[in-house]
Amino acid sequence: MSQLIWNGLFVGSFYALVALGYSMVYGIIKLLNFAHGDIYMLGAFAGFAMLTMAGALATSAGFLALLVVLLIAMLATGTAGLILERVAYRPLRSAPRLSVLITAVGASFALEYGMRLVAGPNPEVYPVRLEGTTVHLLGARVTVQQLALVVIAVLLMLGLQWLIMGTGTGRAMRAIAQDPKASLYMGINVNAVIARTFFIGSALAGAAGVMAGAYYGKIDFLMGFIIGLKAFTAAVIGGIGNIKGAMLGGLVLGMLEAFGTAWLGGEWRDVFAFSFLILFLTLRPTGLLGERVTERV
Amino acid sequence: MTLPSRRPRSRSAYLGVFAASIVLTGCGGGLLSSGEEGGGSDEPIVLGMITPLSGSSAAIGPYMQNGAQLAIDEINADGGIDGRELELVVEDGACDPRTATAAANKLVTDGIDISIGGYCSGATLPTLPIFEKAGVPMIIPAANSTELVEQGLSNVFLINGTGTQQADAAVEYMTGQNATRVALVDDNTSYSTDIAERTAELLEEGSGPEVVLHESVTAGESDYSANVNAVVQSDPDFVYWTGYYQEGGLLVRQLRQAGYTGPIMVADGSVDQQLVEIAGPENAEGVFATMTQTPDTIPGAEDWIADYREKFDAEPGPYSTQSYDAVRVAAEAVREAGSTDTEDVIAALEGIDGLELFSGPLKFTEEHTLSSGGFLILSVQDGKFALEDALD
Numbered sequence: 001m002s003q004l005i006w007n008g009l010f011v012g013s014f015y016a017l018v019a020l021g022y023s024m025v026y027g028i029i030k031l032l033n034f035a036h037g038d039i040y041m042l043g044a045f046a047g048f049a050m051l052t053m054a055g056a057l058a059t060s061a062g063f064l065a066l067l068v069v070l071l072i073a074m075l076a077t078g079t080a081g082l083i084l085e086r087v088a089y090r091p092l093r094s095a096p097r098l099s100v101l102i103t104a105v106g107a108s109f110a111l112e113y114g115m116r117l118v119a120g121p122n123p124e125v126y127p128v129r130l131e132g133t134t135v136h137l138l139g140a141r142v143t144v145q146q147l148a149l150v151v152i153a154v155l156l157m158l159g160l161q162w163l164i165m166g167t168g169t170g171r172a173m174r175a176i177a178q179d180p181k182a183s184l185y186m187g188i189n190v191n192a193v194i195a196r197t198f199f200i201g202s203a204l205a206g207a208a209g210v211m212a213g214a215y216y217g218k219i220d221f222l223m224g225f226i227i228g229l230k231a232f233t234a235a236v237i238g239g240i241g242n243i244k245g246a247m248l249g250g251l252v253l254g255m256l257e258a259f260g261t262a263w264l265g266g267e268w269r270d271v272f273a274f275s276f277l278i279l280f281l282t283l284r285p286t287g288l289l290g291e292r293v294t295e296r297v
Numbered sequence: 298m299t300l301p302s303r304r305p306r307s308r309s310a311y312l313g314v315f316a317a318s319i320v321l322t323g324c325g326g327g328l329l330s331s332g333e334e335g336g337g338s339d340e341p342i343v344l345g346m347i348t349p350l351s352g353s354s355a356a357i358g359p360y361m362q363n364g365a366q367l368a369i370d371e372i373n374a375d376g377g378i379d380g381r382e383l384e385l386v387v388e389d390g391a392c393d394p395r396t397a398t399a400a401a402n403k404l405v406t407d408g409i410d411i412s413i414g415g416y417c418s419g420a421t422l423p424t425l426p427i428f429e430k431a432g433v434p435m436i437i438p439a440a441n442s443t444e445l446v447e448q449g450l451s452n453v454f455l456i457n458g459t460g461t462q463q464a465d466a467a468v469e470y471m472t473g474q475n476a477t478r479v480a481l482v483d484d485n486t487s488y489s490t491d492i493a494e495r496t497a498e499l500l501e502e503g504s505g506p507e508v509v510l511h512e513s514v515t516a517g518e519s520d521y522s523a524n525v526n527a528v529v530q531s532d533p534d535f536v537y538w539t540g541y542y543q544e545g546g547l548l549v550r551q552l553r554q555a556g557y558t559g560p561i562m563v564a565d566g567s568v569d570q571q572l573v574e575i576a577g578p579e580n581a582e583g584v585f586a587t588m589t590q591t592p593d594t595i596p597g598a599e600d601w602i603a604d605y606r607e608k609f610d611a612e613p614g615p616y617s618t619q620s621y622d623a624v625r626v627a628a629e630a631v632r633e634a635g636s637t638d639t640e641d642v643i644a645a646l647e648g649i650d651g652l653e654l655f656s657g658p659l660k661f662t663e664e665h666t667l668s669s670g671g672f673l674i675l676s677v678q679d680g681k682f683a684l685e686d687a688l689d
Contacts (some may be wrong), residue, residue, distance in 0.1 A: 006520040014520075113351075121355030123543055125574040134556070141556060216519040218547060218575045222353065226517050261523035267485055267513030269523060 002140040003183055004258045010146050012254020013153040017208035019246040021201025027177045027241035028197050034104040035084060036205055037228020038111035039077050043206025044213040045119060047072040051127045066214050068130060071218035073210045082195055117220040123220040126213045149211050156207060157247055164243060177202040205267025231276040239290025248288060319423040327455055340635055341384040344627055345409030347424060348416050349402045350508060353543055354393035354493040357616060363385050363609045364617030365413055368624035378632050379450050397424050405431040409635040413623040418442030418488035425450055432639035436626050438619035442491040446664045454646055454661060457619055458589050458670025463564060464495035466587045466672035466688055467537055476535035480528045484540030485556035491540040492564050511532050516544055525551045539564040546575025549683040553580040565589060568615055578680040586682060588656050592618055594684045618655040
């Protein structure tokens, strides 16, 4: 039982990190950025490239090297998010939402198969792996590296919370989420703030990518696909557009999967996860924490 | 290509396919005219191969393509077949049913004479009716789900051991190892569930080990802790993974991290150096595998490996030998049949007796499979798959 909870929390913290970017972008420009999962993949590959280049240096420095790589990879994927927004989404800002959605799907494929051209179709193995000792915590087997990763995820989320609630940029983001036109009249540089949102969301996904690479060890150019869908599900469960909802949704989805697999068997894991997506979309489209949104005219 | 031979038995039903192939090959001009002249022309004999060049099993594609190309170059260097050269057309199947279906249609319109591809069973299954309608005999080098031959299509031949034969080998080895509680894990694809289900059937019939868990994972994910937890909870003393190497590597690693110390065995789709890399050498050490012959385990294959290395500047991998053999089987059949006529080639394939393949002398069974699977047991020794038990 406690093992299931821990497994769920651990997987859930990855979902949450990726779901945050989904939710932030949706909250501000009502776009489902389907390329977001591939930004996660990009982060994993950025980390892989740096660790490979650093070679023996990275291996000897271990965890510290990973932290540095994590930060640089976040900058790199953040920048990739900026470029994505500038190239693919900004020109379509006034286009119908469906066009942007299709562009997002296109951008996702472009990233996936672009990476395939660069890195090849074969999976790569991270040169630095997190190997940790196992401790028993309330009857669950927990490894030290899992704890470290969850702590990093929580720190990143706390940082984001501060950024959104305690800084000018955050206030501008919230304002645009409420009413982009009015924000423009109030002198907010809407494009710049949207770009920053993409940067932050993509950096978080990139961090999750490096963490997944270092923990699971295997990365490939399609690794972002399923986690993208799962993160989307997490965002919907928590209430899409809601930051705290994305965090909660990620953890809830992780738990649902862990318990669903234990009760019904592994082949039901995705059926279980995605049935909850459908359930929420039909019964409570605003999610667990989402507020009732009235349609703007 | 010989269009008259390709004409389906019931013309009206398949007129559409026929018309489409005329339209699509019409621009090639020469192809159509050669068909009218019959099989004796000097047009090349075109072999089509669908193999994963992208997607989760993309690593296998080049092995298969190179293996086939090696055989084709050797046969062409000897003057081809009745003066006709062999030619290889490769399409990406991506281990994905939809991509593979599109690839099969493309190969048919390209006018291939024989198909020598097929790696992932799940992606190969939907191509069977396409090649069947177009009258293309299929010599499948790698895909080996029993479902492939269960439909009883006359044009389908498997030169890899089948899922049933692999399950036999697995059960024989588990029993020999005195396993008592076996956990089976598959990835929900045709190939994987086929082996797992047949292993489960054999174990339930027999008096040896019992099945304590039959679990499925979703391919393409990274975290299998939920599945691993279920496996550990069922307290097995033998785990058999029947899927492919990417998930296999993760599963082996996560099983060991979760404290499972007993033996783990993987099926042939997982035999790849990448499994060891992904799992980490210390976790993969001692992992068993049910596998058909690979270049490394075949006595006397050193010359072949040297040829391969020289030609492609790469090491041969899984299924390069089977693809090499698929070309040789196709060539033998055309030589015997004296043409590329569908019925004649199928009859010639059924008549082959004793052609020396890497897996032994070839004689197809009634079901168009190998009479013996030729499976043996490998294990990871010093970070590499090596022969453990030949199961003689």
